[in-house]
Amino acid sequence: MGQSYFSGHRSAWTGTDEQLAHLIMPMYFIKNVVVNSEDITLAKNGWDLLLSGNLPAYIESRSNASDDARDVLPWFSKILYDRLFDVNPISRSLFKDDNKVQVRVISAIIAYALSQLKNPQKFRITMARIGTSHMKMGVTPMQFGIIGDVLFWSLSFAMRALWTAELRFAWVKIFSSMLNHIMPAAVGKEREMMRKNKRDENGRLMLGSYHGVFESLSGHSRRASQGRRVGSVSRDSVTPVVVQSEFSGV
Numbered sequence: 001m002g003q004s005y006f007s008g009h010r011s012a013w014t015g016t017d018e019q020l021a022h023l024i025m026p027m028y029f030i031k032n033v034v035v036n037s038e039d040i041t042l043a044k045n046g047w048d049l050l051l052s053g054n055l056p057a058y059i060e061s062r063s064n065a066s067d068d069a070r071d072v073l074p075w076f077s078k079i080l081y082d083r084l085f086d087v088n089p090i091s092r093s094l095f096k097d098d099n100k101v102q103v104r105v106i107s108a109i110i111a112y113a114l115s116q117l118k119n120p121q122k123f124r125i126t127m128a129r130i131g132t133s134h135m136k137m138g139v140t141p142m143q144f145g146i147i148g149d150v151l152f153w154s155l156s157f158a159m160r161a162l163w164t165a166e167l168r169f170a171w172v173k174i175f176s177s178m179l180n181h182i183m184p185a186a187v188g189k190e191r192e193m194m195r196k197n198k199r200d201e202n203g204r205l206m207l208g209s210y211h212g213v214f215e216s217l218s219g220h221s222r223r224a225s226q227g228r229r230v231g232s233v234s235r236d237s238v239t240p241v242v243v244q245s246e247f248s249g250v
Contacts, residue, residue, distance in 0.1 A: 017191065021183035026145030028152070030176040035117055039170040044114050046159065046167050050076060056160045077103040080154040088146050094138050113178055124181045131185030135193075141186040148175040 013020060053072040085092045116123040156163040
């Protein structure tokens with residue numbers, strides 16, 4: 001029998017933030033991922049190509065001469081956030097700033113992540129800060145996983161035939177590495193914010209927004225504790241098949 005993190009109460013959690021974060025990772029997430037220099041180069045070249053505006057979908061949109069199509073970053077940002085609001089409508093309420101602000105935010109996060117991947121300590125600290133700061137703004141840990149799916153779909157839409165399986169896999173590995181630090185930090189921050197008033201009759205921390213998740217997972221805690229995906233394939237099998245997801249569409 002594997003260790004169970006469910007301690008006699010369906011909504012009590014006695015494991016670590018990292019263990020909880022692992023249970024709610026998205027389907028494309030790769031556990032123990034190693035991002036190499038080739039992955040970084042592929043992703044950087046793809047991002048630079050997007051910033052240059054030399055993409056089929058963007059060039060086509062220029063003919064319409066709409067405001068959103070004049071500059072490539074606002075154009076890409078609109079694609080990304082429209083997709084996000086389609087697959088996760090509740091997230092619309094989190095974005096109170098105008099599109100120009102969101103353009104700068106998404107561009108800065110991606111550019112910084114790509115530049116810091118070779119500096120593990122800075123990368124870890126920065127990604128953890130992103131997790132905690134966005135948690136304070138109301139972003140749930142699971143929504144970080146959704147944004148990865150949305151990013152892959154948006155890049156695919158923008159790049160079309162230039163979005164290859166190798167390029168997608170590089171981005172999946174990079175975003176998995178980001179989530180590896182973002183998600184535990186976000187989970188920890190949410191639990192910290194709940195501690196004063198969210199304990200069960202035995203004084204154990206309640207899961208709050210994870211209650212529904214653990215309703216469905218409670219019967220699978222032994223398999224989860226052994227490091228396997230609940231009701232899915234092993235996260236230890238790092239293959240292109242494992243990282244397919246329902247929203248990516250590619």
